[in-house]
Amino acid sequence: MSTARLRLRRVPLHAAAVVTIVLCLFPVYWMITTAFKPNRDIQSASPQLLPHTWTLDHFRTAVDADGFALFWRNSILVTLSAVLLALIVALGASFAVARMRWRGRRQFMLMVFVAQMAPWEALIIPVYIISRDTGMLDRLPTLTLVYFMMTLPFTIVVLRGFIAAIPQELEEAAQVDGCTRMRAFRHITFPLLAPGLMATSLFGYVTAWNEFAYANFLIIKHQDSRTLPVWLSSFQNVFGTDWGATMAASTLFALPALVVFLLLQRHVTSGFAAGAVKG
Amino acid sequence: MSVTREHSAAPARVRLRRPTQRPVRPQPSGVRQRRGAGAWPYLLAAPTVLGMLYLLVYPLARAILISLQDFQLRQLILGHAKFVGLRNYRTLLTDERFWQVVRRTFLFMAVNVVLIMLIATLVALLVERLGSRWRLALLSALVLAWAMPVIAATTVFQWLFHSEFGIVNWALTRLGFSSFERYPWFAHGPAAFTILVLLIVWQSVPFAAITLYSALTTVPSELYESARIDGASAGRIFRAVTFPMIRPIFMLVFSLEVIWTLRRSCRSG
Known part of the structure; x- marks a missing residue:
């Protein structure tokens, strides 16, 4: 009796949960299913929630489009190197901020917070001019550097929170036992930081993977250095009314992020949040 | 900014930090002294500072310089721009269209941020009240929406909302709103505005909700119990117990959303 009433009381709660889940997932679901539907089902007056017939034609169109593999590789290369660079640099900076006392520490953190708000859209013209004058136009390292700087401030803020949350006594105990400071950090703090590193790198990954304005502006002449977001947008222009192919291209573009996030769901939610809470 | 946050965040982490923050320590010399001295912190912070100088400060200075010059396509290609002082600023600030755009941008930002914070708080409270299986399902859904790349989301x-084959028009027509049959969402200003707001809210709520939810989990359950024993209503518990405890994170998420939404409206506008 009482458990039944308890269950009844939870009905509105679960209804709200179902509504939220559907609202979150439907666009993703619709993108993927549209990509698998044949054209006559896509352009029909009554859309089917579940595809009756499945086809891979749209994916074939998308993959066979000019330069897909190349742009995919470019995107991966730029994204991974930007994230890795940001992680290494941020690890040093956030360790210095969280664990050491030095003059200028406060000013440094203030600078990081200001950098977090940098108006990247307004900097695109000077960055273009600077990279043109230094011969860095149309080259992937330029993009890598820009993405590195875009993700760095946030990475420092979150990592600082993670490092501050790890009790310093652990390191000190290791140092008392004769570890050097470096070793203490590497063997004690670093493993505990894994969720933090995971969460921040995911954030950087998504930022860099998505970036469009700079990728579109800094790489003009050398078409082989283009990245996936630019490809996707030009694809949409070429295949404008072919919604199946456009959705297949979007799916292929979104897939890495979706898979990685889902696999690391636990780290994203708990790990990332813990860092933000302490930050 | 960091100063105020550190102070206001104190209650949330008192339990964790107390041992490290008390300076009463039996062995004050060795480790603590080393922490204060040396070039290490500067070496560790140097790459960040150098990166910021070259990739942020320098372009910003160039941007300011350009803003004081007569700089057009010709100068972009050939160089040698003429210095014109504050003329560009005068042109911009006296232009009525500029102020119109500024007003619209801020209105757009305000609508978005209010919606995001409201929905995200509700979703966070919902996640906290669910059982573990439901919670995992909801968090996974949120994470998937969050992971969706902006360009892919825009396309979707x-x-x-496609006028002819879009499922939204189909559903609305089926529900009896026949005026939505072949409704061209992107042709009307307000309708397109609505879709943009929907898109940004849909993209931004997951991050805010997940962060707020994790802030909620740090609130000690004893506080809720004692409030309930005192007979406080759910609304009052939220106002008197929950919100003050999560306020630092709430403000952090709020300011991040303001920045991100402003930036995004720049991008889409």
């Missing part, structure tokens, strides 16, 4: 929303 165009498809969802």
Whole structure:
């Protein structure tokens, strides 16, 4: 009796949960299913929630489009190197901020917070001019550097929170036992930081993977250095009314992020949040 | 900014930090002294500072310089721009269209941020009240929406709201709103505005909700119990117990959303 009433009381709660889940997932679901539907089902007056017939034609169109593999590789290369660079640099900076006392520490953190708000859209013209004058136009390292700087401030803020949350006594105990400071950090703090590193790198990954304005502006002449977001947008222009192919291209573009996030769901939610809470 | 946050965040982490923050320590010399001295912190912070100088400060200075010059396509290609002082600023600030755009941008930002914070708080409270299986399902859904790349999401929303074959028009027509049959969402200013707001809210709520939810989990359950024993209503518990405890994170998420939404409206506008 009482458990039944308890269950009844939870009905509105679960209804709200179902509504939220559907609202979150439907666009993703619709993108993927549209990509698998044949054209006559896509352009029909009554859309089917579940595809009756499945086809891979749209994916074939998308993959066979000019330069897909190349742009995919470019995107991966730029994204991974930007994230890795940001992680290494941020690890040093956030360790210095969280664990050491030095003059200028406060000013440094203030600078990081200001950098977090940098108006990247307004900097695109000077960055273009600077990279043109230094011969860095149309080259992937330029993009890598820009993405590195875009993700760095946030990475420092979150990592600082993670490092501050790890009790310093652990390191000190290791140092008392004769570890050097470096070793203490590497063997004690670093493993505990894994969720933090995971969460921040995911954030950087998504930022860099998505970036469009700079990728579109800094790489003009050398078409082989283009990245996936630019490809996707030009694809949409070429295949404008072919919604199946456009959705297949979007799916292929979104897939890495979706898979990685889902696999690391636990780290994203708990790990990332813990860092933000302490930050 | 960091100063105020550190102070206001104190209650949330008192339990964790107390041992490290008390300076009463039996062995004050060795480790603590080393922490204060040396070039290490500067070496560790140097790459960040150098990066910021070259990739942020320098372009910003160039941007300011350009803003004081007569700089057009010709100068972009050939160089040698003429210095014109504050003329560009005068042109901009006296232009009525500029102020119109500024007003619209801020209105757009305000609508978005209010919606995001409201929905995200509700979703966070919902996640906290669910059982573990439901919670995992909801968190996974949120994470998937969050992971959706902006360009892919934009494309999908165009498809969802397609005038002829879009599923939104189909559903609305089926529900009896026959005026939505072949409704061209992107042709009307307010309708397109609505879709943009929907898109940004849909993209931003997951991050805010997940962060707020994790802030909620740090609130000690004893506080809720004692409030309930005192007979406080759910609304009052939220106002008197929950919100003050999560306020630092709430403000952090709030300011991040303001920045991100402003930036995004720049991008889409």
